[in-house]
Amino acid sequence: MKGLWLADRQLQLRRDLPIPEPIxxxxxxxxxxxxxxxxxxxxxxxxxxxxGVLGHEFVGVVDRGPEHLIGQRVVGExxxxxxxxxxxxxxxxxxxxxxxxxxxxNRDGAFADYLCLPEKNLYLVPETVSxxxxxxxxxxxxxxxxxxxxxxxxxxxxxxxxxxxxxxxxAQTLALTGCDLLAVGRHSEKLANLEARGIRTGFADAVQDxxxxxxxxxxxxxxxxAIALRALRPRSTLVLKSTYAGKLSIDASxxxxxxxxxxxxxxxxxxxxxxxxxxxxxxxxxxxxxxYPLSEGLKAFAHAQRKGVLKVLLAMGDENAQQS
Amino acid sequence: MKGLWLADRQLQLRRDLPIPEPIxxxxxxxxxxxxxxxxxxxxxxxxxxxxGVLGHEFVGVVDRGPEHLIGQRVVGExxxxxxxxxxxxxxxxxxxxxxxxxxxxNRDGAFADYLCLPEKNLYLVPETVSxxxxxxxxxxxxxxxxxxxxxxxxxxxxxxxxxxxxxxxxAQTLALTGCDLLAVGRHSEKLANLEARGIRTGFADAVQDxxxxxxxxxxxxxxxxAIALRALRPRSTLVLKSTYAGKLSIDASxxxxxxxxxxxxxxxxxxxxxxxxxxxxxxxxxxxxxxYPLSEGLKAFAHAQRKGVLKVLLAMGDENAQQS
Numbered sequence: 342m343k344g345l346w347l348a349d350r351q352l353q354l355r356r357d358l359p360i361p362e363p364i365x366x367x368x369x370x371x372x373x374x375x376x377x378x379x380x381x382x383x384x385x386x387x388x389x390x391x392x393g394v395l396g397h398e399f400v401g402v403v404d405r406g407p408e409h410l411i412g413q414r415v416v417g418e419x420x421x422x423x424x425x426x427x428x429x430x431x432x433x434x435x436x437x438x439x440x441x442x443x444x445x446x447n448r449d450g451a452f453a454d455y456l457c458l459p460e461k462n463l464y465l466v467p468e469t470v471s472x473x474x475x476x477x478x479x480x481x482x483x484x485x486x487x488x489x490x491x492x493x494x495x496x497x498x499x500x501x502x503x504x505x506x507x508x509x510x511x512a513q514t515l516a517l518t519g520c521d522l523l524a525v526g527r528h529s530e531k532l533a534n535l536e537a538r539g540i541r542t543g544f545a546d547a548v549q550d551x552x553x554x555x556x557x558x559x560x561x562x563x564x565x566x567a568i569a570l571r572a573l574r575p576r577s578t579l580v581l582k583s584t585y586a587g588k589l590s591i592d593a594s595x596x597x598x599x600x601x602x603x604x605x606x607x608x609x610x611x612x613x614x615x616x617x618x619x620x621x622x623x624x625x626x627x628x629x630x631x632x633y634p635l636s637e638g639l640k641a642f643a644h645a646q647r648k649g650v651l652k653v654l655l656a657m658g659d660e661n662a663q664q665s
Numbered sequence: 666m667k668g669l670w671l672a673d674r675q676l677q678l679r680r681d682l683p684i685p686e687p688i689x690x691x692x693x694x695x696x697x698x699x700x701x702x703x704x705x706x707x708x709x710x711x712x713x714x715x716x717g718v719l720g721h722e723f724v725g726v727v728d729r730g731p732e733h734l735i736g737q738r739v740v741g742e743x744x745x746x747x748x749x750x751x752x753x754x755x756x757x758x759x760x761x762x763x764x765x766x767x768x769x770x771n772r773d774g775a776f777a778d779y780l781c782l783p784e785k786n787l788y789l790v791p792e793t794v795s796x797x798x799x800x801x802x803x804x805x806x807x808x809x810x811x812x813x814x815x816x817x818x819x820x821x822x823x824x825x826x827x828x829x830x831x832x833x834x835x836a837q838t839l840a841l842t843g844c845d846l847l848a849v850g851r852h853s854e855k856l857a858n859l860e861a862r863g864i865r866t867g868f869a870d871a872v873q874d875x876x877x878x879x880x881x882x883x884x885x886x887x888x889x890x891a892i893a894l895r896a897l898r899p900r901s902t903l904v905l906k907s908t909y910a911g912k913l914s915i916d917a918s919x920x921x922x923x924x925x926x927x928x929x930x931x932x933x934x935x936x937x938x939x940x941x942x943x944x945x946x947x948x949x950x951x952x953x954x955x956x957y958p959l960s961e962g963l964k965a966f967a968h969a970q971r972k973g974v975l976k977v978l979l980a981m982g983d984e985n986a987q988q989s
């Protein structure tokens with residue numbers, strides 16, 4: 342089968358990969374569509390020493406596995422867990438110490454014709470949810486994780502920094518909580534997507550210092566972190582939603598003096614994400630900027646790496662793919 | 666009157682300071698004894714651009730102010746607040762945006778014969794609490810702030826890093842919660858103080874990676890922070906109790922991937938601290954390493970700056986002071 346293979350920071354399109362065979366408890370999925378995420382770009386830059394097929398945002402159809410799943414359209418939780426370690430047993434299975442992670446840690450990913458995941462990781466995609474929308478389930482779940490970690494109260498002043506893929510999903514999900522939301526970024530045309538949904542937006546200079554109850558950093562750069570910190574009133578919360586290449590230099594004394602809480606936030610709940618998509622409460626369509634067939638995966642990556650580009654999709658059925 | 670005066674990172678003993686006059690709502694306190702804190706040493710190093718009398722840990726006797734306080738032995742909350750700003754009105758008065766802070770921000774401090782504070786800041790010292798013990802009320806309250814911010818459950822694995830003044834008070838207060846506590850430091854003789862109270866101690870190599878539910882960083886140095894972080898299991902909490910000179914470089918991606926919460930922690934509740942002292946549940950006596958009269962205040966600072974020294978006290982009645 343075909344697949345985008347990462348080794349030594351080099352990505353290549355391979356056509357010689359064996360179609361994977363699911364082991365007991367796993368299902369095999371024929372991938373329909375997959376999305377390129379910033380984490381993929383960071384893996385390419387060597388953020389984590391992964392080798393194998395890249396990709397973890399996908400929609401596919403089960404072609405091997407339990408009867409009730411065969412032929413069904415599914416998305417998949419990316420952390421494949423052991424079910425037996427202390428984290429799995431304490432309801433923290435996404436932090437399983439023996440986990441593999443689809444396309445990230447020791448498990449071939451979704452930028453291929455087929456992938457395997459444990460059956461328990463798979464979620465049926467409701468009929469009313471398009472394959473395009475479902476491709477965003479994983480990042481949407483990650484956006485929803487914030488609400489699992491931080492208790493938001495109606496009227497709380499919440500700031501989202503970053504108008505990229507993640508920032509836009511975070512802003513859309515937070516807007517549903519009834520908080521007093523401001524989303525800031527650097528690109529009018531991206532912020533316009535949010536404005537169109539009734540979300541107040543602005544550039545960094547719209548952020549009044551020391552006035553927000555919660556800020557969510559979705560840029561992954563130190564400038565974004567600085568805005569997130571200066572925006573906060575004392576005894577408030579900064580959510581770190583992006584990973585950072587290298588170390589981040591922070592004024593830890595400011596955290597102490599203002600008693601700020603910093604919350605690292607990663608993967609989130611798939612069922613809630615699918616529910617939002619089924620209810621049409623989140624609109625992912627403005628995020629899609631290009632489509633490529635898997636056979637043009639290297640071009641797709643080059644596109645995704647361009648500054649300011651939002652979501653680039655890979656379609657596994659070559660005949661249907663086209664660049665939009 | 667006499668006082669230790671800081672200006673341009675230079676400390677001097679002045680004998681020409683006017684005895685302060687309390688304004689409406691304030692009381693004047695004749696200082697009996699005061700303690701040198703790491704924050705004082707950091708102010709001396711230029712951590713914050715303060716000029717005036719240093720010092721914020723004290724016990725004294727009210728000599729001007731409301732009738733019921735005159736002649737009473739008191740300690741004082743160091744944040745003098747406006748009572749009217751949004752933080753004061755939302756029960757976050759220690760973060761008052763107009764606050765002055767005794768010996769730290771725009772308010773002459775406790776290393777002098779007299780000081781003034783708002784009446785509402787003063788707390789009577791119970792008769793059973795010695796002046797030595799009461800001198801630790803402020804740092805003990807700061808140690809207790811952790812329990813106001815982080816919910817500890819019986820059996821939680823908690824790590825305290827640092828065997829200095831603050832670390833020892835933090836460890837003693839956390840031990841009272843019934844958590845499964847380990848305190849680590851670099852000095853056997855300091856750790857022995859905690860061992861004597863039944864607290865398990867060790868050096869850094871006693872810390873097993875990824876096993877603690879809460880870690881409390883009390884060293885103020887990057888090595889301490891690194892231990893605090895590696896000790897934590899995913900989805901756990903790191904409390905920053907120390908201020909840091911300069912910036913701290915952290916692996917923010919690790920915070921995100923492991924969904925760690927970082928909590929900055931500063932001043933705490935005086936009544937609870939006095940209650941613990943009255944109940945004799947905390948023993949501060951092993952922390953006292955030297956006593957100087959105010960007139961030898963510069964010597965006292967030189968002593969406090971020596972590596973590994975715990976609490977150095979200043980006695981304002983010269984005749985009673987002696988180096989122990």
